[in-house]
Amino acid sequence: MCEVNLRVLKIKDGTVIDHVNGGYALDVIKILGITGKEKRVITIAINVSSKQFGIKDIVKIEGRALNSDEVNKIALVAPHASINIIRNYAVAEKLAVKLPQTITGIVKCVNPVCITNSDEPISSNFSVESVEPLILKCHYCGCVLEKSDLLAQM
Ligand SMILES: [Zn+2]
Known part of the structure; x- marks a missing residue:
């Protein structure tokens, strides 16, 4: 024990x-x-x-x-x-627990004019650039998110 x-x-x-x-x-x-x-x-x-x-x-x-x-x-x-x-x-x-290479839908892009934040029916899509520290890159606008950005959305 x-x-x-x-x-x-x-x-x-x-x-x-x-x-x-x-x-x-x-x-x-x-x-x-x-x-x-x-x-x-x-x-x-x-x-x-x-x-x-x-x-x-x-x-x-x-x-x-x-x-x-x-x-x-x-x-x-x-x-x-x-x-x-x-x-x-x-x-x-x-x-x-395994972080996939791409994250779809769970996280919102931080760029207000990103197409995934418009009225278009497009899900967010990020590639995982780094796991530790966490760095996600938007597939559509190239904006980079860190863990603090992600936690601010939750
Ligand atoms: Zn974006």
């Missing part, structure tokens, strides 16, 4: 987002749209020790299994995260 398991209680049903970069748990919460008003128990551990990463964050969401869209969103702010879906205190499913 590692130190972290002692520190953060096991949950019966829900999602454990582990190996979030140290200090980034609140970004994960934000990108998932969690406000704390959902009447769910959410446990956040920030800057706990990790053999693999030195320090890491952990987010536990009780009573909610994340879907694949949400897992993809987490990849934007925590590319090394591992996601375990918990059922009856056991890991029922492990989901791999």
Whole structure:
């Protein structure tokens, strides 16, 4: 039993987002749209020790299994995260977080005159130029977004 398991209680049903970069748990919460008003128990551990990463964050969401869209969103702010879906205190499913080469629809372009922000029915489309630090480039206007731009939209 590692130190972290002692520190953060096991949950019966829900999602454990582990190996979030140290200090980034609140970004994960934000990108998932969690406000704390959902009447769910959410446990956040920030800057706990990790053999693999030195320090890491952990987010536990009780009573909610994340879907694949949400897992993809987490990849934007925590590319090394591992996601375990918990059922009856056991890991029922492990989901791999992987940032795709292109991101479609999830993020809005920061350029107000970009065609994706016009009335045209065109979804946003970004290529991932860099994962850490996160840099996205708009396919249509070439504008560059950083993580702070992304979090400001959530
Ligand atoms: Zn654009």
